[in-house]
Amino acid sequence: MELAYDYPLYRPPSEARSLIFQVTLGCSFNKCSFCNMYRTKDYSERPMEEIHEEIELMAKYYPQTKRVFLADGDALNLRTDKLAKILLNIKQRFKNIERISSYSMPKNLMQKSMEELKVLKSAGLDMVYLGIESGNDRILKKVTKGATSKMIIDSCKKAKEANFILSCMVILGLGGKKYTLQHAKDTARVINSIEPNYVGALTLYMEPEIEEEFLQKFEEPFAALEDREILVELGNLVDNINVKNDVLFRANHASNVYAIGGTLPRDKNQILSKIDYLKTHPELLKPKVLRRF
Numbered sequence: 226m227e228l229a230y231d232y233p234l235y236r237p238p239s240e241a242r243s244l245i246f247q248v249t250l251g252c253s254f255n256k257c258s259f260c261n262m263y264r265t266k267d268y269s270e271r272p273m274e275e276i277h278e279e280i281e282l283m284a285k286y287y288p289q290t291k292r293v294f295l296a297d298g299d300a301l302n303l304r305t306d307k308l309a310k311i312l313l314n315i316k317q318r319f320k321n322i323e324r325i326s327s328y329s330m331p332k333n334l335m336q337k338s339m340e341e342l343k344v345l346k347s348a349g350l351d352m353v354y355l356g357i358e359s360g361n362d363r364i365l366k367k368v369t370k371g372a373t374s375k376m377i378i379d380s381c382k383k384a385k386e387a388n389f390i391l392s393c394m395v396i397l398g399l400g401g402k403k404y405t406l407q408h409a410k411d412t413a414r415v416i417n418s419i420e421p422n423y424v425g426a427l428t429l430y431m432e433p434e435i436e437e438e439f440l441q442k443f444e445e446p447f448a449a450l451e452d453r454e455i456l457v458e459l460g461n462l463v464d465n466i467n468v469k470n471d472v473l474f475r476a477n478h479a480s481n482v483y484a485i486g487g488t489l490p491r492d493k494n495q496i497l498s499k500i501d502y503l504k505t506h507p508e509l510l511k512p513k514v515l516r517r518f
Contacts, residue, residue: 228279235262236294237354237392238425238478240326243292244283248276248311252298254330256369258439259358259396261432263298270303277314284318291323301333301353305341312349326352326390331372331380342387352390355381360415361407364400367443374415381419392423395462397455397476399429402448405458413465420468426476428455430516452482452510459485460500463493482510 231250236243251266283290293315300308316322327350334342334353359365360374372380384391393416400408416424429449431439440447450458459476466472466489474496477484483503487496503509 234296236296240294243294244287244290245294245296246276246279247271247296249299249302250297253302254371256371258368258435258442259399259429261435268299273307276311280314280318289321290319291321293322293325295327298328300327301329305337305344309344309348312345316349324351325349326354329353329355331376334380334383335376339383339387342383346387346389352392353384354392356394357412357415358396359399359408360411361400361404364404364408368399369442374411378415378418381421391421393421394425394427397426397428397458398450402450402454405450405454406461409458409461410465413462416466417468420470420472423473425478426459427478428480428482430480452507453504455482456500456504460497463496480516
């Protein structure tokens with residue numbers, strides 16, 4: 226039994242076995258020049274009656290469900306009372322539920338009070354996925370992220386204060402060759418300030434449909450990083466991450482040149498040694514034809 230999803234449908238790799246409920250469609254911002262995920266959709270909130278009917282139906286077919294992901298890209302844009310009702314219904318219907326999660330933008334977290342976030346946590350929202358992309362404000366502006374590094378830090382600290390599990394994404398190569406060093410150092414600075422539970426490093430992959438827009442908004446010539454330069458940037462990023470608490474770091478997305486990762490700070494030297502080894506063994510890198518964002 227499958228729900229009548231409104232495609233395209235996206236979820237984080239770690240939610241591969243989760244039951245997905247679309248509570249919103251599209252993205253209320255939808256202007257990031259590197260992202261093609263929801264360009265074919267206008268943002269809308271799904272009728273509550275439909276959502277609750279789907280929850281009831283899926284509870285009958287998949288009563289043993291342990292994980293639920295709330296799609297599309299903007300579930301936290303819902304009014305707090307609406308989202309809380311959805312969360313409470315899921316917890317009531319699925320007796321074995323262990324985790325409910327969703328994407329979040331910095332603005333989603335900033336527009337809700339701490340009291341509202343704690344209401345959502347109490348109702349059952351356990352984890353949020355947030356795209357840092359870059360910690361460099363110039364790059365964030367060039368890719369129309371809609372947030373500054375300070376806003377990203379403040380929103381993520383707010384999520385952690387509300388006791389959400391926090392998983393953040395960064396994009397290697399987002400600043401091109403010109404800004405690669407600033408991108409790595411400033412992104413590490415943001416990670417150090419936040420100390421999220423998880424960090425996933427993806428590699429920039431521009432869909433043909435948005436490449437022209439990306440280059441236009443960048444407002445200067447953009448030279449994409451070659452494979453070895455991606456590894457150098459990854460090494461600079463990891464080298465500059467200095468966290469006190471454990472952060473599970475992964476660069477194993479389909480877009481990456483090689484699957485690598487570990488727990489920081491414990492595995493930092495091991496990760497850096499692996500990166501150095503890969504720089505001199507390009508034959509081990511994933512063929513470009515197999516990489517996608």
